[in-house]
Amino acid sequence: MPNRKEYLKQLLSKDQWTATEQEWMVEYLDANDFSELETVAAEYFEADLLTAKHILDKRLSDRMLNNIHQRIGVTDSSFKGIFRLFKHKAAAAAAVLLLAGAAWYMLLHDRVKQKVFATTSERQTVKLPDGSVVHLEKGSSITYPEVFDKKNREVILKGEAFFEINHDAKHPFIISSSLINTTVLGTSFNMEVHEGNAARVVVVSGMVQVNTREGKPHKNGQLVLTANKSAVYNPASQDLLLQDGTEDAIFFAQKMSGKFIYRGDPLSKVATDLQRYYNVPVITDQKSAQCRFYGSFNTVDDLEKALALIAFSLDARVKKDNINKGYIIVGGNCR
Structure with missing residues (x-):
């Protein structure tokens, strides 16, 4: 992620935000650290507080204000005078931007994504x-x-x-x-x-x-x-x-078809596919790694069933790897 302060400047200069930019802003506001936002506001609106009002999209201003009112518990009349509480333009500008951010936050969550x-x-x-x-x-x-x-x-x-x-x-x-x-x-x-x-x-x-x-x-x-x-x-x-x-591509195609089929593939590759699909460590010893496996297993099968099939077809053994919380295929008669 680029410098957050610079990224906020980019966002606030745009008329519309992409879905990714909206998601980023939601996460930023969720973090409850508005220090960069305050700095951007102070710099961007140093000349005139009135400029700050343009950050509120006119088409959404009414809805934003209603949301802000509900969020901070003020009436329309008190909101109009809220900026009088600030003696410095920079501080007032920061408040405007923070409120705008809060409104964006609520609007983004209201979009029912x-x-x-x-x-x-x-x-x-x-x-x-x-x-x-x-x-x-x-x-x-x-x-x-x-x-x-x-x-x-x-x-x-x-x-x-x-x-x-x-x-x-x-x-x-x-x-x-x-x-x-x-x-x-x-x-x-x-x-x-x-x-x-x-x-x-x-x-x-x-x-x-x-x-x-x-x-x-x-x-x-x-x-x-x-x-x-x-x-x-x-x-x-x-x-x-x-x-x-x-x-x-072959792995993903077989995964989506619901069946992994092997026609003489090295057992090391089969073990890699099993580990990748089940997210459990599966390795072979040096002897069984080059054994050729002919067979298949369905993606609805559990890992133990697939390993039992391999062990039976190659006359191999499956040992539990307690250290890595996985399995090791050992021995076997390669043909």
């Missing part, structure tokens, strides 16, 4: 207003309006999700996040964004455009991905790189 969280123990599937489907991973969330607007279909993702987007050329589907934004017309792909880690988009079918966040310096700020391609954004170096995503 539904936030769906995946629980810590289960994945969650969400159907969006346009019929598109989002498969959320554990601990992830998506924010979206009850009805998409006339220009585009915009959602906010935190964490990881697989998207199956209905085609609509007139209304691009935009996924905003803290690191990258992704624009699609109709496709299936996986997107993963975790604070402090690299962000990744893997396309299974169709085409998507990936952009770094506006205002951030970068060497390559935009990529267009087709099937089996991946974009990786490193927040430390701020590089957006194109990579081969074939293996990842």
Whole structure:
């Protein structure tokens, strides 16, 4: 995130905020630390207090004032005189901006955006207003309006999700996040964004455009991905790189189909897929790593059932790894 003070200046100079900017402002106000906001107000409105009044959108002023009145418990008459309590223009300007921020805070929450969280123990599937489907991973969330607007279909993702987007050329589907934004017309792909880690988009079918966040310096700020391609954004170096995503695309395609099928794949790869899908450590010893596995398991099966099938087919053993709270596949007769 750029300097919060500078970012607030950018936001307050705009007539409209994007969904991501609105989400950022809500989080900022929730933190209950308005020090940067006060500084911005003092600087921005140093010349004349009357300028501060323009920060309130005229179309929303009545509703804002009503919300502010209810929030701070003043009547219309007392509100008109509230600025007389301040002897200095800078202090009065800061108060105006803080009240405007409070109004924005309430308005943003009043827009009835539904936030769906995946629980810590289960994945969650969400159907969006346009019929598109989002498969959320554990601990992830998506924010979206009850009805998409006339220009585009915009959602906010935190964490990881697989998207199956209905085609609509007139209304691009935009996924905003803290690191990258992704624009699609109709496709299936996986997107993963975790604070402090690299962000990744893997396309299974169709085409998507990936952009770094506006205002951030970068060497390559935009990529267009087709099937089996991946974009990786490193927040430390701020590089957006194109990579081969074939293996990842196969994983996500099988995951969505509900069945993982192996035709002589190394057991080490099978173990990696199991660990990735169940979020539980699964490793092999040196002997079993190169064993070839022929078989399948359904995504509705629990991990122990899948491991039992592997052990039976390869005459191997499955040991519990108490240190890492996972499993180790050992031994086995490789064919």
